[in-house]
Amino acid sequence: MLIAQCRTAGDVQTAVKLAVARDLPIAIRGGGHNVVGHAVCNDGVMIDLSLMRGVTVDASARVAKVQGGALWRDVDVATQEHGLATPGGLISDTEVAGLTLSGGIGWLRAQHGLSIDNLNAADVVVADGTLIHTTADENPELLWALLGGGGNFGVVVQFEFALHPIGPxxxxxxxxxxxxxxxxxxxxxxxxxxxxxxxxxxxxxxxxxxxxxxxxxxxxxxxxxxxxxxxxxxxxxxxxxxxxxxxxxxxxxxxxxxxxxxxxxxxxxxxxxxxxxxxxxxxxxxxxxxxxxxxxxxxxxxxxxxxxxxxxxxxxxxxxxxxxxxxxxxxxxxxxxxxxxxxxxxxxxxxxxxxxxxxxxxxxxxxxxxxxxxxxxxxxxxxxxALTRTSFGPNYDRLVEIKTKYDLQNRFRFNQNIAPET
CATH class of the missing domain: 3.40.462.20 (Vanillyl-alcohol Oxidase; Chain A, domain 3)
Structure with missing residues (x-):
């Protein structure tokens, strides 16, 4: 396994292109909290985001931009300086990426929903190495897929979350x-x-x-x-x-x-x-x-x-x-x-x-x-x-279409995998 410790979105693009050139699968390590072992793989490339933990808060707009390797404690500390928060997990060393991409269930779900319900935008390196910015208006189908579809569609190098007055x-x-x-x-x-x-x-x-x-x-x-x-x-x-x-x-x-x-x-x-x-x-x-x-x-x-x-x-x-x-x-x-x-x-x-x-x-x-x-x-x-198909229910077929568009070769398959059409 080749481990690429990335510091920038450009580093992630380089690592993805290397994997494609050598026809290798890609594992993604955010905070390493998941117990299944999806962050590692044999005969592939691990993209390690643990050095990308930056959090930038725009308090007036109530928005936080969070790098793909950040932990929830990084987000909480930065946002609480302004009396703000976004729904995260219950363990502070859980990574933002892994928790968010499959839903994100935390203490604030009653008033503010899941983590995905507060994800306004994301920057994603997809399987051909392209960096894509996605919002409700720009590449909206990719953002929709990220709202619970897991790590199937690329490497999210930055999340943009809505913030709410909470605490201290x-x-x-x-x-x-x-x-x-x-x-x-x-x-x-x-x-x-x-x-x-x-x-x-x-x-x-x-x-x-x-x-x-x-x-x-x-x-x-x-x-x-x-x-x-x-x-x-x-x-x-x-x-x-x-x-x-x-x-x-x-x-x-x-x-x-x-x-x-x-x-x-x-x-x-x-x-x-x-x-x-x-x-x-x-x-x-x-x-x-x-x-x-x-x-x-x-x-x-x-x-x-x-x-x-x-x-x-x-x-x-x-x-x-x-x-x-x-x-x-x-x-x-x-x-x-x-x-x-x-x-x-x-x-x-x-x-x-x-x-x-x-x-x-x-x-x-x-x-x-x-x-x-x-x-x-x-x-x-x-x-x-079977569990993945059942859990997504009627949304599964739409997820397969988006997976096929962005990852036809299933490079990102170390997850609750949504296989592309063959």
Whole structure:
């Protein structure tokens, strides 16, 4: 494998042209956060964007221009200097490119949608080495494909995001309850979000209590966190979210008004870069029924690794208002998502952890939303073709046409691949 560490769009063009001249496939490394290994390839060219992390903010226009190798912490720090933000991920060392191109689900989705819903423009090096600027008016079909279609269409060397007034202080609620105490807090949380999901981005995350932040008597026990960020005034959010902190005896409570950047980094310690072996898989749910909640609790109790996570995410608000054909991402009518995020250390435990995730995935199928999945969490790509086609639904054929136009030889195929017409 040849690694091209690029500093400019021109460097990326040179690397792509080299790959074409030698008839080699191309892998793209943004921040290296994806666990599938799509950033590397055998007998090909890796385009490494990790040196391209610049962020430029135009506060008056409420726009940020972000280079293709930037991490979300780079964006958050730069935009918060102006009291602005755009929807990003929940882990600050997630790369902007990978998260955005497959949708981008973060804390601000209730008021401001997914990351793609805030992508106004992009500069893309396509498979023949051409640098293309794309907006709603200029090369619009390429921008449409980037809004959820993944890394299939080229190397995005710059993103342009819309920004919104957020922070510096936001209300973050994180009451933590014991799994063994039963599902009632989760059911109350679900009902609360049905009423307030247009203002609250939230997830119920299952994990294991450990460390001084928890009572010693709870160490090693399975817990769940009802994590919420109010998408608005912190004081207003504190009052609204208070009932979630009164659903029974808590193990502990991390709730409070916080700096937005601190909230964006709150979960970083759960997924330290490069420390663990991982397998992540997530499916959309039509509804969050009592039966699905019971299944999620049972799966959490049976997890083979104390480091592993699983979670239930809400949708609604601005995210749900986008038409299915407005972005490549597709249908927004799913109400929830179930994610199984296996994390472990010992290679000898690979089989047990991956099997646990796949079993949980299979058992939750009956609650799924037309078989669709969040393609940023797609396992290790073992069912790539079928899962990709199903997840894009009616948008798939249009994506194939655009892929054929911009990447006929499928140079960019290390992803949830959309194959060109042959």
């Amino acid at each position: 202080e936001v209300m973050f609620a994180a009451p933590i309850y014991l799994v063994e105490d039963g599902p009632e807090p989760i059911r109350a949380w679900r009902d609360f979000l049905v009423k307030h999901g247009d203002r609250v981005g939230s997830l119920c995350e299952f994990s294991t209590a450990a460390g001084e932040d928890f009572p010693k008597k709870h160490w090693g026990k399975r817990v769940f966190t009802l994590a919420c960020v109010y998408n608005g005034d912190a004081a207003e959010g504190e009052a609204l979210l208070q009932p979630l902190r009164e659903l029974g005896e808590m193990s502990t409570d991390f709730s409070g008004r916080m700096n937005y950047c601190d909230v964006q980094q709150f979960f970083d310690t759960l997924m330290p870069a490069g420390d663990f072996r991982c397998y992540w898989k997530a499916r959309y749910l039509t509804d969050l029924t009592d039966e699905m909640i019971d299944l999620a609790l049972a799966n959490a109790m049976a997890a083979p690794s104390d480091n592993s996570l699983s979670s239930l995410w809400n949708f609604g608000g601005t995210t749900a208002k986008v038409a299915a054909d407005a972005t490549a991402f597709g249908d927004r009518s799913m109400g929830w998502m179930y994610s199984l995020d296996r994390v472990w250390s010992n290679p000898g435990d690979d089989e047990a952890n991956i099997a646990w995730s796949r079993e949980g995935w299979a058992n939750s199928e009956r609650f799924g939303h037309h078989g669709r999945a969040y393609l940023n969490f797609a396992g290790h790509g073992e069912d790539n073709a």
